[in-house]
Amino acid sequence: MAKRVAIVGTGQTFHKSHRPDVNGQELINEAVLRALQDADLKMKDIDAIVIGNMDHFEGINYVDCWSVDGSGGTMKPIIKLTTGGTTGCTVAIGGYHLVGSGMFDRVLIIGWEKNSESDTTGAITTAFDPIWDRLVFAGAISGLAAEAQAYMARYGASDRDGARVSVRDRKHAMNNPHAQLRKEVSLEEVLASPMLADPIHLLDVCPRTDGACAVIMASEDVAEKICPKPDWIWGTAARHSYSYLGDADYGRLTSMREGSQELWKKAGIKEPRKELDVVEMYQPYSFGGLIWIEDMGLVGPGEAPQYIWDGNTDMSGELPINPSGGVISCNPIGATGLIRCAEAAMQVMGKAEGRQVPDVNFAFSSGFGGCWWTDMILHGKNKPK
Amino acid sequence: MVEKEHIIIESGDAVQPFAYSVGMHGSRFFAEIRDNKRFLGVKCPRCGKVYIPPRGVCGDCFVEMKEWVEVGPKGVIGTFTILRYAFIDPETGAQKPVPYGYGFIRFDGADTLFQHYINIEDETKIRVGARVEPVFARERKGSIRDIEYFKVID
Numbered sequence: 001m002a003k004r005v006a007i008v009g010t011g012q013t014f015h016k017s018h019r020p021d022v023n024g025q026e027l028i029n030e031a032v033l034r035a036l037q038d039a040d041l042k043m044k045d046i047d048a049i050v051i052g053n054m055d056h057f058e059g060i061n062y063v064d065c066w067s068v069d070g071s072g073g074t075m076k077p078i079i080k081l082t083t084g085g086t087t088g089c090t091v092a093i094g095g096y097h098l099v100g101s102g103m104f105d106r107v108l109i110i111g112w113e114k115n116s117e118s119d120t121t122g123a124i125t126t127a128f129d130p131i132w133d134r135l136v137f138a139g140a141i142s143g144l145a146a147e148a149q150a151y152m153a154r155y156g157a158s159d160r161d162g163a164r165v166s167v168r169d170r171k172h173a174m175n176n177p178h179a180q181l182r183k184e185v186s187l188e189e190v191l192a193s194p195m196l197a198d199p200i201h202l203l204d205v206c207p208r209t210d211g212a213c214a215v216i217m218a219s220e221d222v223a224e225k226i227c228p229k230p231d232w233i234w235g236t237a238a239r240h241s242y243s244y245l246g247d248a249d250y251g252r253l254t255s256m257r258e259g260s261q262e263l264w265k266k267a268g269i270k271e272p273r274k275e276l277d278v279v280e281m282y283q284p285y286s287f288g289g290l291i292w293i294e295d296m297g298l299v300g301p302g303e304a305p306q307y308i309w310d311g312n313t314d315m316s317g318e319l320p321i322n323p324s325g326g327v328i329s330c331n332p333i334g335a336t337g338l339i340r341c342a343e344a345a346m347q348v349m350g351k352a353e354g355r356q357v358p359d360v361n362f363a364f365s366s367g368f369g370g371c372w373w374t375d376m377i378l379h380g381k382n383k384p385k
Numbered sequence: 386m387v388e389k390e391h392i393i394i395e396s397g398d399a400v401q402p403f404a405y406s407v408g409m410h411g412s413r414f415f416a417e418i419r420d421n422k423r424f425l426g427v428k429c430p431r432c433g434k435v436y437i438p439p440r441g442v443c444g445d446c447f448v449e450m451k452e453w454v455e456v457g458p459k460g461v462i463g464t465f466t467i468l469r470y471a472f473i474d475p476e477t478g479a480q481k482p483v484p485y486g487y488g489f490i491r492f493d494g495a496d497t498l499f500q501h502y503i504n505i506e507d508e509t510k511i512r513v514g515a516r517v518e519p520v521f522a523r524e525r526k527g528s529i530r531d532i533e534y535f536k537v538i539d
Contacts, residue, residue, distance in 0.1 A: 020389075059394070119472075119473055119475075121472040121473070122472065122473050122474075122475040123475070125474075125475050126475050130403070130405050130476075131405060131407055131411060131438075131529065132411075132438050132500065132529070133500060134475075134476055135500070135501065135502075135529050135530070136485070136487045136488075136500050136501060136502055137487075137500065138468050138470075138472055138481065138487065139472065141470070142466055142468055142487055145466035145487075146464045146465060146466050146487065146489055147464070149464045149465055149466060149513060150463070150464035150513060153464070153512070153513035153514070194469075194470075195469050196469060196470040197466040197467065197468050197469060197470065197487075198466050198467045198469075200466075242444075243440065243444065244438060244497075244500075245489075245498075245500060246437070246438075246463075246489055246497050246498035246499055246500050247436075247497045247498070248498075250463060250464040250489065250498070251464070
């Protein structure tokens with residue numbers, strides 16, 4: 001029988017560019033122990049585990065098998081889900097399905113990555129078609145740059161508009177002790193940083209990070225006994241829109257548009273900009289903070305730059321986006337989508353400490369993959385009907 | 386300073402034995418470029434969308450496509466970037482020569498974009514909407530490299 005599902009605990013590492021002091025399973029263990037502590041549960045209370053990362057970053061497959069000492073998965077049902085950049089959000093959606101099915105009451109969800117252990121751009125490129133994509137594709141930044149060029153040409157936006165988003169996220173990271181990069185930058189510093197792929201400057205994009213995150217979900221039968229004010233999952237959505245990179249509608253993220261419309265419909269949300277209280281988006285570069293909030297329906301096409309410049313998405317604004325500092329400040333790729341989920345849950349549960357947005361009813365978190373696929377979750381304070 | 390010791394995994398002189406199938410549609414596409422310097426797409430019988438690269442199924446409509454249509458060879462830059470950062474090409478294990486123009490070309494008559502190099506000798510000409518044409522390799526073998534690059538003709 002279908003059950004309503006809530007997040008009752010979260011944990012994450014203090015993310016860094018390099019964690020040579022720990023191996024994969026030790027890194028995973030740090031996040032798992034913090035999540036268990038947050039929920040005041042023991043490993044014996046966990047009924048099943050969902051884990052994931054992007055295997056080819058480390059060149060080690062089957063994390064579901066080799067990490068069991070660290071994940072707590074010894075002699076428990078454990079399954080791996082891996083969907084590229086969206087992995088962290090996908091594992092959360094997988095956990096939601098397991099608990100929602102009624103077959104498991106308490107599920108531990110883990111996302112992790114040690115990006116320091118190999119070459120990120122090379123590994124990402126091998127996720128794309130060897131015949132049609134790989135001749136010119138150069139990892140995520142190249143595809144994102146093409147999206148930004150198309151958006152700028154279509155709507156007249158500028159690189160200053162993008163830089164403003166980066167300034168926001170990097171400022172927000174100052175409030176998050178878990179973020180890797182905690183240094184404020186000015187608009188001028190973003191624009192003066194090296195050009196990686198036109199129009200993306202170094203300070204427009206995310207770093208490479210080592211980190212792990214764990215989230216515990218529970219069914220409505222036990223959730224409020226574990227946590228008096230849990231974070232209820234109102235809905236999830238996942239969309240893929242193409243086979244080859246040239247198939248996408250550059251300048252628009254159609255997977256975000258269609259997935260978010262599904263979420264708003266499920267929850268009866270008519271004006272997401274007014275009804276959402278906080279957004280934690282997998283936004284690995286600054287221009288995504290413009291384009292994708294239009295596809296979410298927060299503002300109309302071409303309206304994001306003005307909305308951002310007016311401060312609406314800053315911490316004190318109408319709808320704070322990425323209070324954690326977001327992906328631009330920290331990107332352990334297989335964990336990143338789950339960190340967004342955990343951060344949104346912490347906002348709903350009132351546990352976000354120095355980055356807490358007051359009185360959160362609805363929160364949105366997302367995962368973004370490869371180029372152009374999107375997974376997402378709607379979180380709420382109240383139990384869904 | 387602690388000296389770091391790296392574990393290096395390398396293939397030496399051995400090749401990596403990947404053998405990818407191009408598929409029926411890709412094979413015809415590349416044969417046509419090699420023999421006739423023509424670009425062929427396929428058209429969806431339901432929505433009318435013309436796909437480059439050609440393929441057997443329209444994902445939106447989930448119907449088989451059988452109608453071949455010639456597109457290009459001229460087109461416009463749908464979008465682009467200029468790659469300026471150094472990175473290792475996983476296809477070769479060597480650093481990719483940068484900078485280079487990465488183009489998403491919309492052939493005349495096509496609805497999707499074709500990825501290839503754009504000549505960036507004059508960067509001021511590289512913009513969304515600029516008209517381009519392909520420059521073919523002298524010796525063509527039936528691969529994506531039968532086109533050397535696209536150049537702006539505005």
